[in-house]
Amino acid sequence: MSVERVVLLSEAGEPIGTAPKAEVHHANTPLHLAFSCYLFDPQGRLLITQRAWSKRTWPGVWTNSCCGHPAPEEPAAEAVSRRVSQELGAEITDLRVVLPDFRYRAVMDDGVVENEICPVYAATCPQPDVLSPDPSEVVEHAWVDWEEFCADVLAGRREVSPWCRLQLPELARAL
16 A cells, blocks of 8 residues: 655745655644545535544544545646545535635644645535445534534534634635
């Protein structure tokens, strides 16, 4: 099995190298490339997922549908489709970038840092009842009303990952 690598970035967002994914998330996490994806069913409901308890960052936390890191030289849209298939067992249509320049830095209680340039995508999951989440990635999942989800997160009534919380104000305007 090959080692999953992430793309390291300069402050200007230019690729400057790669590193094993298992070695980049710590107290001094280098800036690297990632993505977030929000999946909607044909009725407009959002898929939210609870991260597996074994995840290095934010284990057990509810978040958007899927997150990941493009492999070196892999187009981001291909990485999104690959990870959605691997993590959720889902096929997607209408994949589009919604927030191309999203960037964030967040620190966990134990000092582990996320430091990512993280374009945000939205897509349609035409068969929402055919999901088969990988338990090493996703503990639980739920289809929720998009507007209610946004309102609850923005009002502090629903806890989610820091990137999801930071993305939602912009997404609520863009979608």
